[in-house]
Amino acid sequence: MLGRPRHRHRLALGVLALAVGLVAGTGCSVEGSGQGSSGPRPTFTGPYAAEFEKYYGLATTDFEREVIATGEISDAAYAEMEERFSSCLADHGIEFSGFEENGAYETSSAPGGADATVALVNECAESSGANTIGLLHDIMFRDPENVGAPAMMAECLLRTGIVEDGYTAEDFTRDEEGRFLDLGTLPPDDWTAYLGCSEDPSGYAR
Structure with a gap:
C-alpha cells in the first residue's frame, strides 16, 4: 500500500441516478465527441439499444467501439477495460482498488494532490x-431489463417488507420527496432496506 490519502470515486451512472450522494467522492463524467470508426455504425437491439448507440457515439478508441459494437459487455471485455484503467492510473503513480459491483472504487492520491487526482x-x-x-456494464448489472430506477426500487422495497403490497414506481417517486427525503428520520430497518435497495436494487432482499 502506498500510504497516501485515498479517494472514493464512482462511475457516473446517470441513466439510473440511484442513491445520489450516498457515495462521496468524484463522479467520472462522460465527455468527448466520439470520432467513430470509418465503417458503418452498428445497429443495436434489446432493452439497452439506445444506450449502446449513445456510448458507441461517445467512444474515442477502437477498443471501445469494437466492444460496444457487439451489443454486450462480456466479462473478458470488462476485465480488459479494468486493466487498461489500472495501468493508466499506475503510470501516473496512482494506486487503484479495483471496481466494486456498484461501480465504486478507491484510489490513492496522485503526487500532485487532490485536484491532480481528479x-x-x-x-x-x-x-x-x-x-x-464500464458504465454500460454497471447500468445493465443494476437493471438488466431497463425498467427504470423507480420501478426497480419499488420492487426491491416490496421484497424487504417495509412498504405495503401494491407499492408502485409512482409511490416511490412520491416518497423520494416525503418519506425518504431525510433518511436520518427513518426507523433502523427502513433505513437499512432503503440503502440496500439503493446499492443493489435487483438483488437486495432476494
Whole structure:
C-alpha cells in the first residue's frame, strides 16, 4: 500500500441516478465527441439499444467501439477495460482498488494532490473505456431489463417488507420527496432496506 490519502470515486451512472450522494467522492463524467470508426455504425437491439448507440457515439478508441459494437459487455471485455484503467492510473503513480459491483472504487492520491487526482482519474476513465464500457456494464448489472430506477426500487422495497403490497414506481417517486427525503428520520430497518435497495436494487432482499 502506498500510504497516501485515498479517494472514493464512482462511475457516473446517470441513466439510473440511484442513491445520489450516498457515495462521496468524484463522479467520472462522460465527455468527448466520439470520432467513430470509418465503417458503418452498428445497429443495436434489446432493452439497452439506445444506450449502446449513445456510448458507441461517445467512444474515442477502437477498443471501445469494437466492444460496444457487439451489443454486450462480456466479462473478458470488462476485465480488459479494468486493466487498461489500472495501468493508466499506475503510470501516473496512482494506486487503484479495483471496481466494486456498484461501480465504486478507491484510489490513492496522485503526487500532485487532490485536484491532480481528479483530473488524472477522469483522463484514465476516458482513455480506458471506463466511461463507456464500464458504465454500460454497471447500468445493465443494476437493471438488466431497463425498467427504470423507480420501478426497480419499488420492487426491491416490496421484497424487504417495509412498504405495503401494491407499492408502485409512482409511490416511490412520491416518497423520494416525503418519506425518504431525510433518511436520518427513518426507523433502523427502513433505513437499512432503503440503502440496500439503493446499492443493489435487483438483488437486495432476494
